Amino acid sequence: MELQAVLMAAGGGSRMPDLTYNTPKPMLPVGNKPLMWHPLNLLERVGFEEVIVITTKEVQKMMSTDPKMKDVKMKLDVVCIQEDGDMGTADALRHIQQKIKTDVLVVSCDLITDVALHEVVDLFRAHNATLAMLMSKAHDFTETVPGQKGKKKTGEQRDFVGVDQSGKRLLFMANEADLEDGLSIRKSIMRKHPRMHIKTGLVDAHLYCLKKAVVDFLADNKSISSIRGELLPYLVRKQFSKTTNCPKSKDDADDQTQKTADGSTNSTELLICSRDEPLLQLAQERSCWNDHRGDMSEAYHGGKLRCYVHIMDQGLCYRVNTLAAYIEANRLASKLLEEPAVHPSAVISERCQMGPDSIIGAQCQVADKTSIKRSTIGNSTTVKEKVKVTNSIIMHGVTIEEGCNIHGCVICSNAVIGRGADLKYCLVGNGQQIEAEGEAHSFHTSTFNMLSLFSPPTVTRGT
Amino acid sequence: KEEKQRLRKEKKQQKKNKEKNDEKTSHEEQPAGSASQPPAQPSPKAVPVPASEAPAPADKPAKSKADLKAERRARQEAERASKGKKGDVGQPAPTGKLKAPPSELQPVVKRLPEHVQVDNPEVVKKLAKKLERQQIPLRSDYGYKVSLFSHLHQYSRKAPLTQQLGIPSTVIHPAIVRLGLQYSQGIVAGSNARSVALLHAFQQVIRDYTTPPNEELSRDLVNKLKPYISFLNQCRPLSASMGNAIKYIKKEISNIPSQCKEEEAKIKLLNCIERYINEKIVLAAKAIAKYSIEKISDGDVILFPPNCSFNVTISTSISSSLVNHILCEAFEKKRKFRVIVVDSRPRLEGREALRRLVQKGISCTYVLISAVSYILPEVSKVFLGAHALLANGYVMSRVGTSQIALVAKAFNVPVLVCCETYKFCERVQTDSFVSNELDDPDDLIVTRKGKTQLEHWQKVPSLGLLNLVYDVTPPDFVDLVITDLGMIPCTSVPVVLRVKNVDQ
Numbered sequence: 001m002e003l004q005a006v007l008m009a010a011g012g013g014s015r016m017p018d019l020t021y022n023t024p025k026p027m028l029p030v031g032n033k034p035l036m037w038h039p040l041n042l043l044e045r046v047g048f049e050e051v052i053v054i055t056t057k058e059v060q061k062m063m064s065t066d067p068k069m070k071d072v073k074m075k076l077d078v079v080c081i082q083e084d085g086d087m088g089t090a091d092a093l094r095h096i097q098q099k100i101k102t103d104v105l106v107v108s109c110d111l112i113t114d115v116a117l118h119e120v121v122d123l124f125r126a127h128n129a130t131l132a133m134l135m136s137k138a139h140d141f142t143e144t145v146p147g148q149k150g151k152k153k154t155g156e157q158r159d160f161v162g163v164d165q166s167g168k169r170l171l172f173m174a175n176e177a178d179l180e181d182g183l184s185i186r187k188s189i190m191r192k193h194p195r196m197h198i199k200t201g202l203v204d205a206h207l208y209c210l211k212k213a214v215v216d217f218l219a220d221n222k223s224i225s226s227i228r229g230e231l232l233p234y235l236v237r238k239q240f241s242k243t244t245n246c247p248k249s250k251d252d253a254d255d256q257t258q259k260t261a262d263g264s265t266n267s268t269e270l271l272i273c274s275r276d277e278p279l280l281q282l283a284q285e286r287s288c289w290n291d292h293r294g295d296m297s298e299a300y301h302g303g304k305l306r307c308y309v310h311i312m313d314q315g316l317c318y319r320v321n322t323l324a325a326y327i328e329a330n331r332l333a334s335k336l337l338e339e340p341a342v343h344p345s346a347v348i349s350e351r352c353q354m355g356p357d358s359i360i361g362a363q364c365q366v367a368d369k370t371s372i373k374r375s376t377i378g379n380s381t382t383v384k385e386k387v388k389v390t391n392s393i394i395m396h397g398v399t400i401e402e403g404c405n406i407h408g409c410v411i412c413s414n415a416v417i418g419r420g421a422d423l424k425y426c427l428v429g430n431g432q433q434i435e436a437e438g439e440a441h442s443f444h445t446s447t448f449n450m451l452s453l454f455s456p457p458t459v460t461r462g463t
Numbered sequence: 464k465e466e467k468q469r470l471r472k473e474k475k476q477q478k479k480n481k482e483k484n485d486e487k488t489s490h491e492e493q494p495a496g497s498a499s500q501p502p503a504q505p506s507p508k509a510v511p512v513p514a515s516e517a518p519a520p521a522d523k524p525a526k527s528k529a530d531l532k533a534e535r536r537a538r539q540e541a542e543r544a545s546k547g548k549k550g551d552v553g554q555p556a557p558t559g560k561l562k563a564p565p566s567e568l569q570p571v572v573k574r575l576p577e578h579v580q581v582d583n584p585e586v587v588k589k590l591a592k593k594l595e596r597q598q599i600p601l602r603s604d605y606g607y608k609v610s611l612f613s614h615l616h617q618y619s620r621k622a623p624l625t626q627q628l629g630i631p632s633t634v635i636h637p638a639i640v641r642l643g644l645q646y647s648q649g650i651v652a653g654s655n656a657r658s659v660a661l662l663h664a665f666q667q668v669i670r671d672y673t674t675p676p677n678e679e680l681s682r683d684l685v686n687k688l689k690p691y692i693s694f695l696n697q698c699r700p701l702s703a704s705m706g707n708a709i710k711y712i713k714k715e716i717s718n719i720p721s722q723c724k725e726e727e728a729k730i731k732l733l734n735c736i737e738r739y740i741n742e743k744i745v746l747a748a749k750a751i752a753k754y755s756i757e758k759i760s761d762g763d764v765i766l767f768p769p770n771c772s773f774n775v776t777i778s779t780s781i782s783s784s785l786v787n788h789i790l791c792e793a794f795e796k797k798r799k800f801r802v803i804v805v806d807s808r809p810r811l812e813g814r815e816a817l818r819r820l821v822q823k824g825i826s827c828t829y830v831l832i833s834a835v836s837y838i839l840p841e842v843s844k845v846f847l848g849a850h851a852l853l854a855n856g857y858v859m860s861r862v863g864t865s866q867i868a869l870v871a872k873a874f875n876v877p878v879l880v881c882c883e884t885y886k887f888c889e890r891v892q893t894d895s896f897v898s899n900e901l902d903d904p905d906d907l908i909v910t911r912k913g914k915t916q917l918e919h920w921q922k923v924p925s926l927g928l929l930n931l932v933y934d935v936t937p938p939d940f941v942d943l944v945i946t947d948l949g950m951i952p953c954t955s956v957p958v959v960l961r962v963k964n965v966d967q
Contacts, residue, residue: 002637003630047629105630118625125625125637126644279663279740286784287656288812289649296822 001102003121003209005048008089009036009055009109010081015322019412022430024059026109028326029378029395031333032343032361033068035320036109038336040072043107046117050075052099054092055109056083088225090218097219104215106227108206112329113317114336115205115310123168123308124209127291127300131235131307132209133170135161135202136317141324145425158200163309165195169291170307172196173236175229188240192301193292204228205317239305323427327410330376330393334359343379361396378413401436468539578898579700582613594697597690598634600627602697606904609927616700617901623647624698638667639691643698652812654704654850654886655744655784661695661705662736665712669732673725680728681719688713700900703851703859703888711739743885747947748785751881752792754945758844758879759793759800783848783860785881787816790846791823800825803842807832807863809906809930832863839874847936849882854960855891856938856953858882862931865895868940877942880953884946887960895934904928 013025020028026036036053043051055063057080063069079096081087087095093106105121115134124132160183162172171193172185189196206228214235224230290299300306316336318329334341334357341356342348346364355373360366364377367385375389378396383389385402392409400406401419408425411417415428418436426440434440580586581604594601605619625632625644632640642664645651651660665688672687674680692709695701701709715735719728790802802825806813813829820827830838845867851859858864858880871878892898907928908917920926938953948959 002632002640005631047633048631049633116626117630118623118628121630122623122625122644125641126648126650128641279659279666282740282745283651283656283660283663285656286653286659287651288653288784288815289651290815290818293814293818296818 003048003103003105004100005043005051005105005107006093006096006100007036007039007043007051007053007055007107007109008092008206009053009059010083010087010092011109011321013110013321016326018427018429019323019326019410023413024056024062025321026055026059027062027066028320029376030112030320030326030329031337031359031376032378033333033337034063034066035112036063037068037072038112039107039109040074040076042111042113042115042117043105044072044074048074050077052077052079052096054079054081054096056080058083086225088229089227090224090231093215093227094218094222097215100212100215103212104210106206106208106210108319110320111205111207111318112320112333112336113205113207113312114315115207115312115317120207120310121209123310127306127308129209129306129308130211130214131170131232133232133307133309134205134207134312134317135309136205136312136315138201138203139328141328145324145327159202159204160198160200161202161309162189162196162198163311164193164292165197166291167197167311168308169193170236170309171239172198173233178233186240192240192295192297194294199311202311203317203319206319208232235305236307239303239307323410327393331357331374333376367402464542468542578614579616580614581616594693597693599690599694599697600624606921607927608901609929611896612899612901612929612931615899615901618647618903619905620648620903621905624694635691635694636664636668636671638664639694643695646695646699649810652810653784654702655883657702658704658708658885659740659744662708662712662740666733666736669729669736672729679721680723680725681717681721684716685713688716703890704883704886706888707885708739712736743883747883747885748788749792750947751785751883751945752789754950755789755846755879755881756793756796756798758943758945758950759798783881785883786846786848787819789881790820790825794823794825801828802826803828803830803838805830805832805835805863805867807861809902809909812861832866835867835870839870839876842871842874842876845871845876845878847878847880847941849880849886850933851886851888851890852880852882852944852953852956853892853935854887854889854957855893856941856956857892858936858938858941858944858953859888859892859933860936862895862934865934865936865940868936872940878940879943879945880941881945884948884959884963887956887963889960892935893937895931899934900932902930902932904930906930 009026011025013020013028016025019025027034029035030038036055036059040051051074053076055078060078060080063076063078077099079099081092081095089106089108093100093104103124113134113136115136120132120134123129157176160172160174160176160179161170162185163169164171171189174183183198185196208227214231218224218231224234284299287299292301316332318325318332320326320329337359341358342354342360343362343364345362346360346366348354348360348364348366349368349370351368352366353371353373354360354366355375357374358372359376360372361377361379361381363380364383365381366372366377366383367387369385370383370387371389372383373390375392375394377383377389377394378398380396381394381398381400383400387400387402387404387406389400389404389406390408392406392411394400394406394409394411395413395415397414398411398417399415400411400417401421403420404417405422406417407423409423409428410426411428412430412432414431416433417423417428418434418438420437421434422439423434424441428434591601602616602618602622602624604617605622606617608615608617623644624647625640628635628640635643642651642660645660646657651657668688668691669684672684674683688709692701695705712732712735715732719731723731790800793800802820804813804817804820804827806817806829808831817827817829828838847858847860847864847868849858849860853859858868860880868878890898904920905928907930908915908920917928920928941953944951944953944956946959951959
């Protein structure tokens with residue numbers, strides 16, 4: 001077997017608390033399918049037959065009842081971990097170390113992309129890499145996010161990614177938070193790769209191909225708890241560290257026995273030797289290929305640990321971990337899905353104007369004289385007459401009474417929007433009720449503050 | 464019953480003879496005649512064996528009847544054994560008639576690889592059907608092909624075969640997928656490197672192999688390897704050395720006795736592979752280096768201080784790993800010489816060769832092939848590497864080699880070809896058109912000063928880009944071939960092949 005897929009679905013969605021208050025992040029609907037369906041669909045399309053899903057018990061319960069998840073034909077091996085426990089992604093990998101028999105492909109549940117996965121995996125295979133990851137040029141989110149006053153700069157910390165001339169080999173990775181004074185690059189890297197491109201506008205897709213040796217290494221090193229935050233920078237740095245680059249003139253077997261004999265002191269070393277190393281070495285010697293030129297060293301500078309990255313410049317790649325990303329993803333979900341935008345069981349009256357970008361879920365009822373443009377409407381939602389819905393995301397079980405005007409909003413499940421309400425850029429929480437004839441602009445509701453509006457339209461602002 | 468057998472065999476022989484006449488080379492017939500005399504076996508045995516070594520086309524339609532034939536064979540063998548005849552021919556060789564030559568009667572009719580015929584739609588259809596059966600995607604050709612070479616495949620590096628495979632590849636072993644990718648991207652290039660990498664991948668396949676129930680390892684493993692070989696062929700056409708290595712492995716696998724336990728069989732096969740690599744590649748390189756060093760030193764070594772011009776200047780063409788190795792060894796043996804490395808676009812493999820020589824401390828000069836006639840007056844010997852040596856003495860090597868040999872002949876400079884015996888091939892070719900390899904034409908596109916002139920070459924209807932990989936050098940231009948068996952003239956290649964077949 002070549003690769004095992006692991007889906008990390010235990011994240012809390014800490015950056016969108018209003019949305020995830022009732023629904024855990026992996027089950028948030030995007031294009032009327034749960035969020036975790038999208039990476040699973042990607043894996044299924046590419047040819048995987050089994051996926052190990054690491055998630056919480058709550059999500060597992062929801063998964064078993066959700067009809068859309070039944071569409072997934074692969075065998076899902078669900079591993080539950082504690083919700084309150086502070087388990088990072090690397091801790092989760094360590095937890096399932098027994099199940100990992102070969103190289104892993106780790107995917108995050110909030111990734112929505114149409115990347116040709118073979119590009120990432122080919123890098124992993126062809127160069128015998130230890131790590132291959134996917135990154136994408138970040139797109140600015142153009143939609144106004146409900147609940148935010150104006151276009152607030154999110155203040156996300158930037159990632160600095162250094163790649164070599166070919167754009168494939170990953171040389172350097174650091175987050176702005178870790179750099180205090182400035183960016184310092186070791187001389188050994190500069191000597192080996194004198195031309196380095198440093199990019200900042202990249203989004204890490206959280207899709208990693210890791211060698212099995214890395215998982216074993218994690219099992220020994222309990223101090224690493226996050227793949228993205230700690231493991232990746234460690235691996236990227238280790239490419240150029242002296243210990244892994246010393247030419248091993250001894251036999252392979254001797255190496256391994258020596259290392260295990262030393263036991264505790266050397267357990268932190270990452271062993272990347274493979275069997276038949278002398279044969280591979282011979283093949284490389286006889287091959288007239290080098291990955292760089294201009295200096296006297298052999299291919300890959302003799303280094304065994306190699307990290308590669310595939311940077312997508314075209315195509316969709318979104319990580320749905322903020323509200324803005326969530327909205328954007330819903331917009332584009334119709335492009336990704338092959339199913340018809342309007343579910344066959346939805347009842348839509350003839351005098352309804354529906355734009356091509358909209359998605360209507362199952363068992364919806366849309367009455368006359370409504371206009372639905374660029375919106376996503378969830379399952380079992382009722383939209384009464386004369387409602388105008390634009391640029392909005394309406395989740396399941398929502399009732400929208402007559403005459404409402406909803407623009408740029410996110411309305412969570414089971415909410416009720418009273419008659420004649422006029423909502424712009426609002427976020428209505430789960431099960432909320434908006435009273436009739438209310439008007440709100442850029443408002444957030446959650447279970448704690450009930451929105452009550454009086455009949456004469458008053459504009460209220462708040463968070 | 465015996466008569467029935469004989470009738471059946473005669474009928475078979477007739478059918479095979481008809482197809483044998485379609486074979487291209489005639490020299491097989493002669494050794495066929497001579498080799499069947501020496502083993503003094505009763506004639507019924509001599510008859511079925513040449514018939515059974517029939518060429519490949521016969522095997523394909525008979526694939527579906529292979530089981531029936533195997534049963535018939537088993538029955539024949541049982542009858543033969545019961546009649547008290549020697550059981551040496553009746554070895555368990557159920558892998559089909561092709562792959563199991565009995566030990567005494569030599570496989571005198573060799574199966575030659577068929578020529579690629581991409582412009583013949585029937586052949587393409589047959590190939591597509593075969594690939595579909597083996598569940599391997601068909602790689603589509605790319606771009607406009609120059610009409611003289613339209614019968615060859617031309618693939619694009621940007622469209623790897625893995626695009627059409629599922630990601631955790633279940634049909635094809637991951638080591639083979641990795642190898643195919645490395646071939647198509649040029650990470651493993653050069654016939655020695657490719658063969659070693661291939662054998663390494665086969666080792667992994669054998670290690671991970673388990674015999675399914677009711678199957679024999681000797682038959683099933685060979686069948687498992689067939690789709691892998693098709694896959695590798697799709698990624699990049701197999702080289703002659705790889706073909707020989709594969710033949711060897713298949714023979715070894717089919718020679719495993721059926722009583723052998725799986726573990727023992729696997730260990731035996733792994734050892735065979737190690738031995739093959741050791742003997743045919745590593746030790747052969749050492750032997751060739753030993754012979755060549757004699758040639759280098761022969762009257763030309765002058766122990767001058769380094770800044771004087773030497774008498775021995777050697778020109779190395781277009782990067783052969785073997786010639787590199789020889790020169791490094793010669794340098795270690797303290798021969799004084801100077802090397803001129805000749806390189807050519809688009810591969811520019813000479814740069815890597817240059818790096819390795821300079822790293823050792825050899826003083827080198829680097830020229831492109833267009834400067835060969837300028838630099839040849841300074842040269843005392845030309846060393847060439849070979850991709851394969853054909854049975855009529857022609858040397859198949861990287862494109863440009865025949866040019867260098869021609870110019871060297873014009874200047875009366877001796878040309879020495881270094882080649883291991885495992886690269887000797889039974890094919891015959893007199894020109895570079897019939898069987899060659901077309902590389903990605905986009906490799907010829909180069910960006911200088913920010914401008915890429917050939918970027919839209921596909922839109923120009925009268926323009927075709929041709930990126931040939933191999934060419935053949937006639938034996939008139941080659942003075943000596945240095946092999947691990949010694950230094951032989953080019954025309955002795957068929958003799959070596961015959962000797963090799965008898966040995967095996």
